[in-house]
Amino acid sequence: MSDKLTALATDVGALLLARKLTVVTAESCTGGGIAEALTRIPGSSAWFDRAWVTYSNAAKVEELGVPGFVLLEHGAVSAETVSAMVQGALKQVPGAWAVAVSGVAGPDGGTPAKPVGTVWIAWSGPGYGAAVTQDFLFKGDREAVRLQSVEAALRGLKILVGN
Numbered sequence: 001m002s003d004k005l006t007a008l009a010t011d012v013g014a015l016l017l018a019r020k021l022t023v024v025t026a027e028s029c030t031g032g033g034i035a036e037a038l039t040r041i042p043g044s045s046a047w048f049d050r051a052w053v054t055y056s057n058a059a060k061v062e063e064l065g066v067p068g069f070v071l072l073e074h075g076a077v078s079a080e081t082v083s084a085m086v087q088g089a090l091k092q093v094p095g096a097w098a099v100a101v102s103g104v105a106g107p108d109g110g111t112p113a114k115p116v117g118t119v120w121i122a123w124s125g126p127g128y129g130a131a132v133t134q135d136f137l138f139k140g141d142r143e144a145v146r147l148q149s150v151e152a153a154l155r156g157l158k159i160l161v162g163n
Helices: 005-019 033-039 057-064 068-074 077-094 142-162
Strands: 022-029 050-052 095-102 118-124 132-137
Touching: 005 022, 005 033, 005 142, 022 033, 022 077, 022 118, 022 142, 033 132, 033 142, 050 095, 057 068, 057 077, 068 077, 077 095, 095 132, 095 142, 118 142
Parallel strands: 022 050, 022 095
Antiparallel strands: 095 118, 118 132
């Protein structure tokens, strides 16, 4: 893991610990990379609760309760899907912070509307009703897209938990 990711994960952990909060992750294209970055930090058991890797649409529905119509109408890579993933995670761990990610890491799977590198991330936590969502278009190969996704997820957590 890069020094940048380690620093971000350390900062997120410190913020969560100071506020006596926990975090959960719901991941698709990152395949557990956000959870891995967070749990590399010594003492993370004090503020990291759990993670879901819901790579398939079936897993998103079964594990996180993403409504099937959301996937049919908007696709797995959408604001609606990552919002539903976050809400599903928070239903299972109320009071935590949650981050969800779904995207097209490549090298295949892109479309004109959602080219390779398209990633949606959602965050929510105590005091937030609807999830905060953001779309990204990352450049590079599969590994680069996944690493940039983890970094963006951690940056968002750092900003939102810190507010």
